[in-house]
Each structure stands twice: as structure tokens, then as C-alpha cells.
Amino acid sequence: MDRNLLADWASEAERLYRGVRRSAFIVGVVITVTAVLAFSWPGGWVIAVILAVVVARSLLAPNGRIEVDIVIDAIALGLTSWIVDVPAGWIILAFPVAFAALFGRLKLAGAVSVISLFFGLAPRVAPTLFNLTDATWVPDFVSIELVDDSTGRGLASGVLIVFLLIVIAMISRRMRTIERTRAQSLASVAHDLRNTAGAVQGLSVALLDEELSRGGRELAMGLLESANENLQLTDDLLALSRFYLEPAGGEINPFDLAALVRRTLANRPDIQVTTPAEVWALGDRGRTAQVLRNLVANATLHGAPPFEVIVHATKGLVSTSVVDCGTGVSAEVERTLFTPSSSSKDGLGIGLATSLSFAEHMGGTLTHRREPDRTIFTLALPRVIPPTMPVDAAPRSESTAT
Numbered sequence: 001m002d003r004n005l006l007a008d009w010a011s012e013a014e015r016l017y018r019g020v021r022r023s024a025f026i027v028g029v030v031i032t033v034t035a036v037l038a039f040s041w042p043g044g045w046v047i048a049v050i051l052a053v054v055v056a057r058s059l060l061a062p063n064g065r066i067e068v069d070i071v072i073d074a075i076a077l078g079l080t081s082w083i084v085d086v087p088a089g090w091i092i093l094a095f096p097v098a099f100a101a102l103f104g105r106l107k108l109a110g111a112v113s114v115i116s117l118f119f120g121l122a123p124r125v126a127p128t129l130f131n132l133t134d135a136t137w138v139p140d141f142v143s144i145e146l147v148d149d150s151t152g153r154g155l156a157s158g159v160l161i162v163f164l165l166i167v168i169a170m171i172s173r174r175m176r177t178i179e180r181t182r183a184q185s186l187a188s189v190a191h192d193l194r195n196t197a198g199a200v201q202g203l204s205v206a207l208l209d210e211e212l213s214r215g216g217r218e219l220a221m222g223l224l225e226s227a228n229e230n231l232q233l234t235d236d237l238l239a240l241s242r243f244y245l246e247p248a249g250g251e252i253n254p255f256d257l258a259a260l261v262r263r264t265l266a267n268r269p270d271i272q273v274t275t276p277a278e279v280w281a282l283g284d285r286g287r288t289a290q291v292l293r294n295l296v297a298n299a300t301l302h303g304a305p306p307f308e309v310i311v312h313a314t315k316g317l318v319s320t321s322v323v324d325c326g327t328g329v330s331a332e333v334e335r336t337l338f339t340p341s342s343s344s345k346d347g348l349g350i351g352l353a354t355s356l357s358f359a360e361h362m363g364g365t366l367t368h369r370r371e372p373d374r375t376i377f378t379l380a381l382p383r384v385i386p387p388t389m390p391v392d393a394a395p396r397s398e399s400t401a402t
Contacts, residue, residue, distance in 0.1 A: 014066050016178070017066070017069075017070075017099045018058070018062070018066075018069070021054070021058060021069065021073060022055070022058040022059070022062075025051050025054045025055045025058065026055050028047075028051045029048050029051045029052050029055060032044045032047045032048040032051065033048050036048065046083055047080050047083055050076050050079050050080055051076065051080070053072075053076065054072060054073060054076045057069070057072060067105070067108050070096045070099065070100050070108060070112055071096075071111065071112065071115065073095070073096045074093060074096040074097070074112045074115040074116060075115060077092045077093050077095065077096065077119075078093060078115060078116065078118070078119030078120075079119070080092065081093060081119055081120070082119065082123060093115075093116035093119060093120060094116075096112050096116075097109060097112050097113055097116055100112045186237060187237075187238060189237070190234045190237035190238045191234075191238065193230065193234045193237075194231060194234035194235070194238070197227050197230035197231045197234060198227075198231065200223065200226075200227040200230075201224060201227035201228065201231060203223075204220055204221075204223045204224035204227055205224065207220040207223075208220050208221070208224065235290070251284055251285070251286075252282060252283060252284055252362060252363075253282070253283075253284075253285075254280050254281070254282055254384045254386070254387055255280065255281060255283070255285050255288075256278055256279070256280055256386070257275075257279055257280065257281040257283075257288070257311060257318050257320065257381065258275035258276050258277065258278055258279045258311050259278070260285060260288060260289060260292075261273060261275055261292060261309060261311055261320060262275060264289045264292055264293060265292075265296065265309060268296070270300070270305065270307060271296060271307045271308070271309055272306060272307065272308040272309070273308075273309050274308065274309070274310045274311070275310075275311040276311060276312075276313065278386070279311060279313045279318050279383070280318070280383065280384050280385065280386045281318040281381040281382065281383060281384065282362070282363065282381060282382040282383075282384045283362035283363070283364065283381045283382070284358075284361075284362055287358040287361075287362065288358075288362070288379070288381070290355075290358070291355045291358050291359060291366070291379055292309070292320060292322070292379070294351070294352070294355050295322040295355070295377045295379070296309065296322055298322075298352070298377070299322050299323075299324040299326075299375070299377070300324070302326060302329075303324025303325065303326030303375055304324060304325050304326040304327070305324070305325065306324075306325060307322075307323070307324050308321075308322075308323040308324075309321070309322050309323070310323065313383055314383070315383070316382065316383055317364075317380045317381065317382065317383050318380070318381050318382075318383045319378050319379065319380045319381075320378065320379045320380075320381075321376050321377070321378045321379075322376070322377045322378075323374055323375070323376050324374070324375050325373055325374055325375075326375055328370045328375045329375075337352060337368055338352050338353055338355075338356045338366070338368075352366075355379075359379055359380075359381075362381055362382075363381070363382050364379060364380050364381040364382065365378075365379075365380045366378070366379050366380075367380070
């Protein structure tokens with residue numbers, strides 16, 4: 001596997017920045033030169049030269065210090081915002097500032113922000129010195145007086161807008177590529193782990209068929225339980241990778257949620273399961289089961305018994321609540337409970353963040369609430385009439401508990 005696929009976010013953002021700046025500034029040079037030749041825009045030559053300097057830097061020093069590159073870009077775009085003297089032209093300075101912040105380098109972000117503020121505010125605070133239209137020290141060929149009409153300003157605005165759209169499109173495309181590559185790698189790793197866990201599971205079952213001592217049987221049972229847990233985890237990883245590769249995928253169909261809950265938790269005698277005999281929901285069976293397993297795993301890992309799963313229906317929704325009697329989480333943790341940073345701790349399966357994504361994709365919700373001595377996570381999905389039941393027939397109300 002390419003080790004870059006598992007690199008930290010700062011390194012990924014740095015590679016993204018280098019690729020986008022090189023392509024975007026090259027396109028900026030082409031757009032500016034085209035505008036100069038087509039519309040006789042003298043000031044555009046200066047912009048083209050400034051952007052060309054950045055392109056030369058990116059080609060001659062492709063792996064130069066990123067701090068130097070960002071400062072150069074901020075200055076180049078600041079000068080461009082002076083020449084392209086249109087309302088909100090300084091907005092292009094957000095490009096280097098945003099990436100400096102993404103790198104997590106606060107000093108760099110602060111320095112670039114100061115540069116951006118200077119170029120944004122100087123022409124307004126001291127126009128006689130820094131407004132290229134009014135300043136007496138500016139050579140005539142830099143002045144934008146020749147395009148100081150509605151047509152010229154429209155041209156300048158158009159160049160600026162096209163440049164920004166190209167930058168945004170490049171960043172978006174690159175981020176989608178990165179996300180897809182990571183998901184493919186995750187699926188590959190999960191598949192390999194699943195094969196290994198399956199082999200261990202098969203070996204454990206074979207050992208249990210043999211005549212073993214009491215200690216040997218206990219070891220084989222422990223091995224089988226570990227293999228089953230790893231198989232479940234790899235199934236969750238495969239589901240997560242498929243979700244990232246095809247977020248609009250999945251099979252959204254009516255299914256008996258009560259039966260699914262009972263089947264998923266059939267081997268969990270420590271969980272009290274209360275469901276109607278039958279209640280139908282609209283969603284993806286596989287993803288619903290994975291969300292349920294994740295919520296139950298979180299409850300048993302971080303909560304306290306007794307544990308209970310309750311399926312209850314209202315007029316338009318079917319809700320599955322996972323209840324534990326633990327102390328719950330702090331208010332600070334609760335605010336970030338469904339974010340990736342919270343869900344990635346302590347091995348929480350597919351994570352609460354992804355569980356929430358699954359629920360929302362199926363048209364449902366995933367919520368958390370704290371009651372006295374109880375913590376409750378509730379997955380709610382749209383309720384539907386069973387396919388074999390007439391529309392005007394009432395659903396069965398019989399309840400069962402396992």
C-alpha cells in the first residue's frame with residue numbers, strides 16, 4: 001500500500017496546495033494574457049508577469065519550503081488585488097490564508113493574514129500611496145485608468161471570478177480523488193483482514209470439534225470469539241469504505257426492523273431486546289444492522305448494565321433505542337459526539353459519525369439524550385406498510401421480549 005495514503009492531514013494538505021497552486025497560477029497566466037490580447041488591457045501584463053513568477057517558483061523549486069511558497073503566493077495575490085481594482089477583489093487572498101490554517105501552523109497563518117490585511121486595507125487607508133489608480137509613483141503602464149469604466153471593471157471582475165472558480169474546482173476534484181483513494185485502500189485492508197479472521201474462525205471451529213482438555217477448549221472458545229469480533233469489525237470497515245466510494249449507494253427497501261434487531265442480537269444474552277412482533281421500516285438492512293451493532297458496542301464498552309434495546313413505532317417513524325445505565329458523557333464530549341474526532345477513539349467500530357451518515361442517507365435520524373441514570377441512543381427510520389399487507393390494514397401490535 002502507498003504509505004502516503006495514510007499520511008497525516010497536514011502532509012495531505014501540503015501536497016494538495018502545491019498541486020493546486022501550480023495548475024491554478026498557470027491557468028491564471030493563460031486567462032490574463034488572453035484578456036490582454038482580446039481586450040487591450042495594459043494592466044493585465046503586470047498581472048501575467050506576477051503570476052508567471054509564482055509558476056516559475058513552483059516549477060524550479062517543486063519541493064521548496066511550503067512557508068516560503070505561501071508567503072510568495074500571498075504577496076502575488078495581494079499585488080494582483082491592487083491591480084484588479086474591483087469590489088471585494090481582496091477575496092482571492094483567502095486562498096493562502098485558508099491553507100496556512102489547514103496546515104495547523106498558526107504563526108504562518110498569522111503572518112499571511114497580516115499580509116492579506118495590508119493588501120486589503122492599505123489602498124483604503126492611504127489611497128494616495130497604495131491605490132494604483134491615484135498613486136503618483138505608479139508607472140502609467142500599471143495604472144488601470146484605461147479600464148476604469150464599467151466594461152473594464154467587468155473584465156477585471158470576470159478574470160478574478162474565473163480564477164477563483166478554477167481554484168475551487170481543482171481543490172474539490174483533488175479532495176474527491178483523495179477520499180476515493182483512501183476508501184479503496186480501506187476496503188483492500190479490510191478484505192485482507194477479513195480473509196485472515198475467517199481462517200482463524202475456521203481453525204477455531206475445527207479445534208472445538210476435537211477432544212480437548214478444559215483449558216484447551218476455553219482457549220479455543222476465546223480464539224473463536226476474537227475471530228468473530230474481528231470479522232464483525234472488518235464487515236464494518238468494508239461497509240464504511242463502500243459508503244465513501246458510493247455515498248448514494250446501498251439498497252433502500254422496506255424491511256422488518258423488529259426481525260432484523262432480534263436476529264442481529266440473537267447471540268447477545270446480556271442485552272434485553274423488546275420489539276413488536278413485526279414492524280416495517282424503509283432503509284438499508286445491512287447499514288441498519290451495522291449502526292445497531294455500533295450503538296450496542298458503545299453502550300457495553302462505555303456504559304453500564306442493564307443494557308436494553310427497544311423498538312417502538314409511531315405513526316410515521318420506527319425507532320430503535322439502545323439504553324444503558326452508565327454515567328454518560330460530559331457536556332463537552334456530548335457537543336462533539338457525532339464528529340469523526342469523537343468517534344475514532346477507543347475502537348468504536350464504524351463510529352458515531354459514520355452511523356449518523358448512514359441514518360441520514362436512509363432518511364432517518366440518530367440522536368442521543370441523557371435521562372436520570374440512563375443514556376439513550378435512538379435510530380429513527382421512516383415507517384412503511386409491509387409489502388404483503390393492504391394499505392388500509394392495521395399493523396400487528398403484539399410485543400415480544402428476548
